[in-house]
Amino acid sequence: MSDLNARVVIIGAGHAGGTLAALLRQYGHTGPITMVGDEPIAPYQRPPLSKAWLKGEADADSLALKPLEFYAGANIDFRPSVKAVKLERSARRVHLSDGSELGYDFLVIATGARAIALPIPGADLQGVLSLRTAADAEALKAQVGPGKKLAVVGGGYIGLEVAASGRALGAEVVVLEREARLLARVACETLSTFFRDVHEQHGVTFELGASVTGFEGANGHITGVSLADGRIVPCDAAVVGVGVIPNDELAVDSGLETARGVVVDLEARTADPHVFAIGDVAHRPMPIYGRMFRMESVPNALEQAKQAACAITGRPAPAGEVPWQWSDQYDLKLQIAGYAFDVDEIVVRGDPKSGKFAVFHLKGDQLQSVEAINAPPEFMMGRQLIGNRKALDKAKLADPTVSMKEVTA
Numbered sequence: 490m491s492d493l494n495a496r497v498v499i500i501g502a503g504h505a506g507g508t509l510a511a512l513l514r515q516y517g518h519t520g521p522i523t524m525v526g527d528e529p530i531a532p533y534q535r536p537p538l539s540k541a542w543l544k545g546e547a548d549a550d551s552l553a554l555k556p557l558e559f560y561a562g563a564n565i566d567f568r569p570s571v572k573a574v575k576l577e578r579s580a581r582r583v584h585l586s587d588g589s590e591l592g593y594d595f596l597v598i599a600t601g602a603r604a605i606a607l608p609i610p611g612a613d614l615q616g617v618l619s620l621r622t623a624a625d626a627e628a629l630k631a632q633v634g635p636g637k638k639l640a641v642v643g644g645g646y647i648g649l650e651v652a653a654s655g656r657a658l659g660a661e662v663v664v665l666e667r668e669a670r671l672l673a674r675v676a677c678e679t680l681s682t683f684f685r686d687v688h689e690q691h692g693v694t695f696e697l698g699a700s701v702t703g704f705e706g707a708n709g710h711i712t713g714v715s716l717a718d719g720r721i722v723p724c725d726a727a728v729v730g731v732g733v734i735p736n737d738e739l740a741v742d743s744g745l746e747t748a749r750g751v752v753v754d755l756e757a758r759t760a761d762p763h764v765f766a767i768g769d770v771a772h773r774p775m776p777i778y779g780r781m782f783r784m785e786s787v788p789n790a791l792e793q794a795k796q797a798a799c800a801i802t803g804r805p806a807p808a809g810e811v812p813w814q815w816s817d818q819y820d821l822k823l824q825i826a827g828y829a830f831d832v833d834e835i836v837v838r839g840d841p842k843s844g845k846f847a848v849f850h851l852k853g854d855q856l857q858s859v860e861a862i863n864a865p866p867e868f869m870m871g872r873q874l875i876g877n878r879k880a881l882d883k884a885k886l887a888d889p890t891v892s893m894k895e896v897t898a
Contacts, residue, residue, distance in 0.1 A: 493802060494520040498583060498591050500573045500739065501599030502526025504535060505768030505790035507554045509597060512798035514563045523566040523591055525573060528622060531557045536787060538626040539650040540817055543633070544657055549623055573600075576743040578761055583739075595801050598740055598751055598766040602733035602785065607642070611704030616711035616726040620647060621733070632726035635659035640714045640724035642701050644671035646816045648730040649684060652693050653818040662692070663722055665699045665714060667731075677829070679848050680860055683841045684818070691819060696722065735770045735783060748772045750783035755809070756800040757793045765800070767793035776809055777875065778830045778857075786814040811876045813868075824865070826872035827858035838867060839889045847871065854880040866893050 497513060499506045502524050510524045510532075526532070533552040541547035560567040568585075575584040576596070583591050604619035606612060618629050629651070633639050637660040641648045644666030655662040664671075670681040685695060700717035704727060713721040735750040745759050746752040750772030757765045757773070768790040772783045788810070795807045816823040821844065829850040839846030847867035850858040855878055859871030870893035874881065885896045 492520070492594060493518050495594035495801065496520055496592060497522045497595045497597065497801060498593040499524040499597045499599055500583065501597075501601055501736075501768070501770075502528065502532045502567065502569070503599060503601045503768060503790070504532065504554065504787055505601070505794050506597070506599035507532025508791055508794040509599065509767060509798055510560070510565050510567075511555060511563070512794055513801065514565070516798050516802040516804055518798075518802050520594075521566065522564070523568065524560070525568045525571050525585060525591075527570065527572045528624070529570045530623060531555065531560065531567065531569070533623060534787075535621070536815075538623065539620055539647055540654055542623070542626040543630050543651070543654040545630070552623075573739055576739050576764075578743050578745075578764065581763060594763065596764045597757075597797055598737075598764065598770060599768050600736035600739065600770050602735045602769040604729065605732045605734055607701065607729055607731065609701065609703045611706055611711065611715075614704050614706040614711045615709055616706075616724075617704050618726060618728050620651060620728055620730065629726065629728060633658050633660040637661070637726065638663075638724045640665060640722055640727040641730065642714065642727060643730035643732075644668070644673075644695070644697075645675060645730055645732070646672070648728070649688065649818055650816060651728050651730065652688060653691070656691050656693060657819075663694045663696060663724070664688070665696045665701055665716070665722065667698070667700055669698050671695070671697070676860060677835055677848055677850070679835070679837055679841060680823075680862075683862065687819065687821065733769070733785065735772075737766075737770055740764075740766065740770075748781065752781070753793075755796065756806060757797040758800060765797045767797050775812070775828075777811065777878075778828065780830065782828070784812055786812065788813050809876075811872045813872055822863055824861045824868040825858065826861075826868060827856070827875040829858040832857055834883070836883055836887050838887055839864065849881075849886055851881065851883070854883070856881055870894065870896075 532554045572586040639655045639660045639662045641664045652662045672681045703715040705713040713723045740751040751766035752772045769785045813826045832850040834851045836849040845863045847861040847864045856874045861868035879897045885891045
């Protein structure tokens with residue numbers, strides 16, 4: 490089903506929604522395109538928010554996916570500061586928060602995800618922040634600097650990136666993590682230990698196994714973080730980075746299937762042939778691993794935007810991609826390919842103390858995932874090996890003197 494004159498409505502103006510709107514025009518779609526976004530600015534890159542934006546090296550203009558005038562020039566009706574509040578699938582109509590309604594032939598849900606807010610006392614104090622939007626980043630930037638104390642709740646990638654930026658701005662930084670190690674849910678112990686060592690060398694302190702029970706304040710502003718053991722960690726601001734929740738309420742309320750995200754196929758299409766979902770809000774197939782999963786990454790947003798654009802315009806489906814993501818902290822670049830599903834062995838290639846190494850996650854003799862620190866060849870070849878499912882020689886893989894091109898069995 491395709492129609493280059495069809496009415497397309499995109500709910501969400503993030504990386505996924507903005508990319509889809511541009512791709513539809515690039516792929517020859519001539520019908521009306523309306524893109525609805527709840528932020529006041531045009532689609533922009535979000536990963537630099539925890540790094541370049543905080544350090545004053547980027548702003549809304551430099552991070553914009555396209556200049557604002559692009560949308561008008563491409564005849565894309567961009568509606569900022571508006572939300573979709575109700576979806577009537579039988580009538581193919583969506584109701585917006587400004588009281589208007591939009592009819593559609595194809596609707597794309599690209600509403601992303603929101604930061605989890607801790608349901609604890611003091612969570613509404615000024616200075617208790619999250620980091621998902623440009624407005625969040627601007628609020629945090631105003632709170633950190635020399636002489637300031639920043640508490641980061643959550644030792645995941647976002648938390649560590651914020652910690653690195655906080656130190657670069659001269660703030661004292663403490664990371665409070667509930668688990669016994671950093672990155673417990675997303676990385677192996679080798680990587681956890683490495684990043685802890687690096688951050689400690691840069692002056693970050695850590696409280697591991699620390700359960701946050703509340704935020705203390707004075708005159709409406711945060712002054713400290715309360716821990717379960719009775720201690721209070723003083724701070725001028727706190728960033729809560731303990732995960733996200735997909736913004737799938739529109740789909741849930743309209744009866745679409747969800748599973749911690751909107752369930753879609755490899756065309757990014759839901760069970761309703763007129764409704765798609767892309768980006769952080771989508772629960773999608775992962776053919777390499779034989780499972781469904783919700784991914785939170787820019788590469789996934791771009792891949793699903795291509796899938797939906799091809800399906801809507803009648804183009805052949807794009808080739809499947811191996812998922813990947815990255816994290817920049819200080820002068821380190823971490824590149825991750827794949828996911829460590831069903832892993833039974835880990836192989837470390839190189840010496841972590843050198844600041845250049847890779848961790849390979851294997852299922853039998855096949856590669857499931859690679860985490861590469863300042864090691865582009867290992868990342869690039871690893872990503873290729875995940876995709877082609879070739880058997881690996883583990884001894885060669887562990888030997889950094891052997892070329893990555895020679896590690897297949």
